[in-house]
Amino acid sequence: AVLFGWGWSGGLMLQGAELHVGPGQPWSEPAAAVAAARAGDVIVVHPRPGNVPYVGVALRVRQPGLILRGAAGLANPVPLSGEGAELSGRGPHPRAIVQFDAGADGAGLEGFELMRATNATGNAAGVRVTGARNVVVRDCVIHDNDMGVMSDGADEPDGGAGFLVERCIIYGNGSAAHAGYSHNLYLGGAEVTVLGSVIHSSRVGHNLKSRAHRTRVL
Secondary structure (H helix, E strand, C coil): CEEEEEEEEEEEEEEEEEEEEEECCCCCCCCHHHCCCCCCCCEEEEECCCCCCCCCCCCCCCCCCCEEEEHHHCCCCCCCCCCCCCCCCCCCCCEEEEEEECCCCCCEEEEEEEECCCCCCCCCEEEEEEEECCEEEEEEEECCCCCCEECCCCCCCCCCCCCEHHHHHHEEECCCHHHCCCCCECCCEEEEEECCCCCCCCCCCCCECCCCEEEEEC
8 A cells, every 4th residue: 555654854745655564464573564664654563462562672763754653543552562672772773662763854653552671771762763853753652661752863963853742651761770860751952842741750760851952841
């Protein structure tokens, strides 16, 4: 199927194909679909029986306009667990269950539960945006990670600009080994907007800490 996604890059809406992940689908794991995807594609992840989590998830998104979407949205978010994944940030490994690198402008994530992202330095995140612009994280539940959501500019011009966190539930993130340095949200880069979200019960740090040039909480 070919459709228009809601990813933007360079001011233009990108057109792409749908790639389906899950039982009986062409891809059994999200990582394989991300590796096969092109700019503007939409990856639809279907729940496993009993909504059992996809485990060991470590996705590094570099394609502009790539959308990852849980099949049922916030009504029944698809769980992605970082348990067992290398989330060190070294070499090819991301530092989050889903990480949007520079170049992934206009990419997005919606309809997932992200949990159990940990690493030795206490800064593995459910979601991380590092240098990408106009990324949207929407209708996600993010909990029990070292960090819930992280962003930074990655020394890119306007890196992190237009980052939007919308209608998310974010709670219980933080690393006891790094008390005061790990948070529900730890944001940086050019700009971030947190809209219509529920944020509470940071484990050992702040509910929302931001070093972004512009921060809007609505």
